[in-house]
Amino acid sequence: MTKYLLKRILRGLISVGIVVGVVMVLIYSCLDRTLIFANDPNYNKQKSNTKNIYQMQQWEKYGYVDYVPYADYLTELLKNGEIDEATYKKVVRIADTPERDSDMAQEYIEKFTEAYKNKGYEVVRLNAEKMGNRYKDGGKPRLYAYRNIPLVNRLGAYLSNLITIDNIHYVKEDIENRGIQFTFFDPVYGGKKFSPAIMGNGTEHKYLLYFDGNFPYIHQNLINFHLGTSYTGRQGVDVVNILGDSQGSYVYSSVTYPTGLVAESADDLHTATYVAGSLENGNAIIKRSFVDDYTNVGTHKNGLSKTGYSFTIGIISVLMSYLIAIPLGITMALKKDKLVDKLGTVYIVFIIAVPSLAYIFLFKSLGGKAGLPTTFDMENPIWLMYVLPIVSLALPAIANLMKWLRRYMIDQMNADYVKFARSGGLSEGEIFSKHILKNAIIPIVHGIPASMLGAMTGAIITERVYVVPGAGNLLTTSINSYDNGAIVGVTLFYALLSVVSVILGDVLMSMMDPRISFVTKER
Numbered sequence: 001m002t003k004y005l006l007k008r009i010l011r012g013l014i015s016v017g018i019v020v021g022v023v024m025v026l027i028y029s030c031l032d033r034t035l036i037f038a039n040d041p042n043y044n045k046q047k048s049n050t051k052n053i054y055q056m057q058q059w060e061k062y063g064y065v066d067y068v069p070y071a072d073y074l075t076e077l078l079k080n081g082e083i084d085e086a087t088y089k090k091v092v093r094i095a096d097t098p099e100r101d102s103d104m105a106q107e108y109i110e111k112f113t114e115a116y117k118n119k120g121y122e123v124v125r126l127n128a129e130k131m132g133n134r135y136k137d138g139g140k141p142r143l144y145a146y147r148n149i150p151l152v153n154r155l156g157a158y159l160s161n162l163i164t165i166d167n168i169h170y171v172k173e174d175i176e177n178r179g180i181q182f183t184f185f186d187p188v189y190g191g192k193k194f195s196p197a198i199m200g201n202g203t204e205h206k207y208l209l210y211f212d213g214n215f216p217y218i219h220q221n222l223i224n225f226h227l228g229t230s231y232t233g234r235q236g237v238d239v240v241n242i243l244g245d246s247q248g249s250y251v252y253s254s255v256t257y258p259t260g261l262v263a264e265s266a267d268d269l270h271t272a273t274y275v276a277g278s279l280e281n282g283n284a285i286i287k288r289s290f291v292d293d294y295t296n297v298g299t300h301k302n303g304l305s306k307t308g309y310s311f312t313i314g315i316i317s318v319l320m321s322y323l324i325a326i327p328l329g330i331t332m333a334l335k336k337d338k339l340v341d342k343l344g345t346v347y348i349v350f351i352i353a354v355p356s357l358a359y360i361f362l363f364k365s366l367g368g369k370a371g372l373p374t375t376f377d378m379e380n381p382i383w384l385m386y387v388l389p390i391v392s393l394a395l396p397a398i399a400n401l402m403k404w405l406r407r408y409m410i411d412q413m414n415a416d417y418v419k420f421a422r423s424g425g426l427s428e429g430e431i432f433s434k435h436i437l438k439n440a441i442i443p444i445v446h447g448i449p450a451s452m453l454g455a456m457t458g459a460i461i462t463e464r465v466y467v468v469p470g471a472g473n474l475l476t477t478s479i480n481s482y483d484n485g486a487i488v489g490v491t492l493f494y495a496l497l498s499v500v501s502v503i504l505g506d507v508l509m510s511m512m513d514p515r516i517s518f519v520t521k522e523r
Contacts (some may be wrong), residue, residue: 005503012499019495020488022157027484028151033064036482039232048139049126056146062231063154068121070094070143073112096128108437109143109171116145158488165223168202175292178202185278186210188269190256206272218271228489230522232481235434237247239489241421242386248303248378257289271298290328303378303469307456310470314455316388321397322448328398329405330437336410344402351399360392360465367391375467397451408440431514438513449504453497 036058037043046054060067061121074092077083083091091108101109113123126142168178178201185233186195188210198209205221227239234242246270251328257263272294279286279293286295304312331345351359368374373385413436421431458472475494478486 005507007390008503008506009499012503016492016495016499017155017159020158020492021151022392023488023491024151024155024158027487028064028154031482033059035061036062036231036484039481040467047496049128049142050139052124052126053142053144055169056144060146063149065146065148066121068116068145069167070109070112070145073115073145074108083361094125094141094143098127112143112145116372119147121145121147142209154441158228162492164226166200166203166205166208166222168200170201171276176442177200179411180208184193187258187357188256190262194244201292203417204273206274207270212270221271228485228487229314230478230483230486232478232483232486239486242474243307243471243493244305245298246301246303246305246308248301250304250383251300253300257303258291258294259289261289268298272296281495296368303381306458306469306471306474309376310458310472311390311456313386313393313462313470314459315452315469316386317393317397318448318451318455319400320390320394321451324394325401326405326441326444329402330409332402332406333409333413333440334432339408344406348399348403351396356396359395359464360462363392364388364465376469378469385466389468391461392462392466405440405444408443409436411438442509446505446509449508450498450501453501456497457494472509 021147034055037055040058043051043054043058051364056065059065072090074083074088078085078088087104091104093103094105094109098106098109116123123145124143126139128141130138168180171178181199181201182196183199184194184196185191186193186197188197189195195211196209197211198206199206200208204224208222209218209220211217225240230237230239230242252264252266255263255265255267255269257269273296274293276293278295279290282290282295289295290388305307328344335341336381364374367388372387373382374388376385418431418435421435422428426434456471458468458470458474460472460476462468462469464474475487475490477483
């Protein structure tokens with residue numbers, strides 16, 4: 001069994017890699033890259049050369065190209081000591097046309113051009129037309145190099161960055177007291193409450209391990225998962241955080257900031273991450289609150305995350321489906337062609353025949369007239385707002401389970417081994433419990449993990465109709481806004497859940513029936 005699981009996991013991971021690769025081909029090779037500007041309000045505001053530069057900057061951010069401005073090249077030479085500050089200032093600005101460049105500037109422009117053309121880059125110079133002391137359309141002369149990033153490199157970089165381990169060398173700048181600190185009394189609580197924590201300096205996260213009053217009570221930022229960065233929905237935020245961050249209204253509590261300032265705030269200091277220069281360049285509030293550059297913090301909110309809402313609704317609907325469908329399916333099989341079987345068949349046909357959107361709106365209307373909330377309200381959450389989405393999700397699942405369980409049981413009831421058992425003197429109750437039900441339930445059991453894990457992905461139509469702030473419409477929203485990083489990340493998330501659900505289904509099926517073995521017997 002262990003050997004089978006290892007093979008299945010390996011094959012699953014390979015399949016996931018192939019899926020991500022195919023999605024990247026579709027996004028980065030088959031689609032016009034200018035589509036990412038379709039919903040970008042800043043794009044049409046750009047003029048002349050600035051629009052070209054803006055395109056390059058965005059394409060680099062989205063992972064299409066490697067973009068190197070001439071100024072960055074000179075900055076690197078300055079850092080390496082190959083040029084001094086005076087030389088940098090003389091050559092960093094280029095003239096509006098090549099003919100007007102100084103001899104020294106021409107020398108470094110040629111070096112820049114040769115260096116990057118040898119690396120396979122295309123070097124572009126954008127000239128400009130002057131009108132008095134100003135450039136026409138605000139477009140200054142520009143010089144840069146760019147190279148399209150090969151798909152293999154992009155896929156490799158993405159997969160290699162899926163899991164990262166925080167360490168004290170994350171911060172490249174010179175900082176004092178780089179290292180790890182352990183404390184029994186977390187400074188967030190004023191240093192008086194017993195709450196062990198491991199804190200880092202030079203790491204990406206300030207808190208690597210800490211305790212708080214929220215389930216599961218112990219949290220860590222040492223090992224981090226990255227699914228891809230969103231650039232339109234929540235700019236610069238990883239899909240993991242989009243799916244996992246709480247939503248709703250701010251929850252305020254007494255917070256002790258690193259400077260000793262105590263204030264009522266929703267800031268979650270346990271999420272603090274490093275932002276170079278943020279303390280020095282920050283506003284008065286930041287300088288009054290923090291003592292170092294660990295200033296980027298999240299907030300406490302009163303709602304669940306996108307995954308939390310989807311999973312809560314989904315898992316309850318799954319449990320409801322199995323609890324209702326299994327006894328009804330068994331009853332239909334035992335009472336074949338009688339009234340209960342006919343009524344069950346009518347329900348199954350209705351659910352299959354009527355489009356899901358139609359009966360969801362039907363139940364929404366009926367539920368509204370009965371006084372149930374028809375939309376989610378994160379500001380004033382009540383448990384009743386879960387009822388209609390759960391019922392709408394459970395109804396088709398109940399019909400599907402009833403249909404297949406009835407079919408499997410009738411097939412088993414007509415099998416030869418059942419006739420043999422009857423001839424052997426076994427009672428109908430013994431035949432039903434020890435043979436028919438046990439064999440008929442096996443295919444149903446295989447789908448339980450998939451149903452439970454699938455709850456984390458949400459339900460697109462149901463969540464949209466009831467305005468559930470879940471994960472169901474994240475993929476469609478990302479596609480509509482050409483949010484490439486989020487598309488790849490959500491696809492990977494779905495693919496991993498699918499692989500895990502299949503493996504867990506096989507394990508659960510073998511546990512239900514010991515006759516099922518995934519071990520190859522030697523002949």
